[in-house]
Amino acid sequence: MVIEILRLGHRPSRDKRITTHVGLVARAFGADKIIISEKDRKVEDTLNDVTTRFGGPFHVVSGVKWRNYVRKWNGTVVHLTMYGEKLDGAIKKIPRDQDLLIIVGAEKVPKDVYELSDYNVAVGNQPHSEVAALAVFLDRFSASKNLAKKFKGGKIEIKPTKRGKTVISKE
């Protein structure tokens, strides 16, 4: 099962850091790829740099005709929004045997996103953060398993430590 994240409404002038966090969460919580609607080579570079250092596979593309991408998606489309149906119920319905595209918007999302998606899902109906929504969705959807994913080909690895830091160089 492939999981891809589509980040909509990215404004390179304002959203660099939030979109970078969305991308890092996508990678750390087991997604295969992030697609960013607007071209932003800096965010691409930052995410690719983390993948080079900490391992992959994880892919980034930016500047994508996203409506086409969603329409052509061969699988399930989930849109994370505070207005959507409850996470608990939705998560049981989302098929596990199909590829999954998860749409994560910035502040406002075009109306048709609600129609293009198979499920509009709320990680709580309170305002918080697309970064948090994506993390909790992937954590719950994988029943806590994705966070333990092993990455390949990185240069460094962090070992869990009760106090201080243990960084292992693999080169």
Added chain:
Amino acid sequence: MVIEILRLGHRPSRDKRITTHVGLVARAFGADKIIISEKDRKVEDTLNDVTTRFGGPFHVVSGVKWRNYVRKWNGTVVHLTMYGEKLDGAIKKIPRDQDLLIIVGAEKVPKDVYELSDYNVAVGNQPHSEVAALAVFLDRFSASKNLAKKFKGGKIEIKPTKRGKTVISKE
């Protein structure tokens, strides 16, 4: 049981949006208060505005002598860091009958934070986001319950909806 979040290393020029997301996550996932190390009235205002509109209680203070605050904390101190011990194991050890202070840093955290904390906990040992780490920690720690918290005194409420938006005015 009181849960408070201490946000360290906030740089008002760079971190407004990330710290705001940390604060919104704190509120939405059931914490009672966020303490921001550096004074930032704008972030305070944004968070208080959400509490006015969507309900509380939730408290914000910024510009706090944080080492004193941690030392005087009467309860457990958890520091979220990618270098820490594994979430699964840690979460079973953290007492449920004591107040909880959760420290969330920005990019680099002073060394003594590791010593001042009872538990240094990694929400995965991969780089991602303090926003995501806090959300997943609170979601797991509350066994998914905090996200269903009811807030009081707000002006609007969002009802879960499969397509579109349902916003109820309570005024």
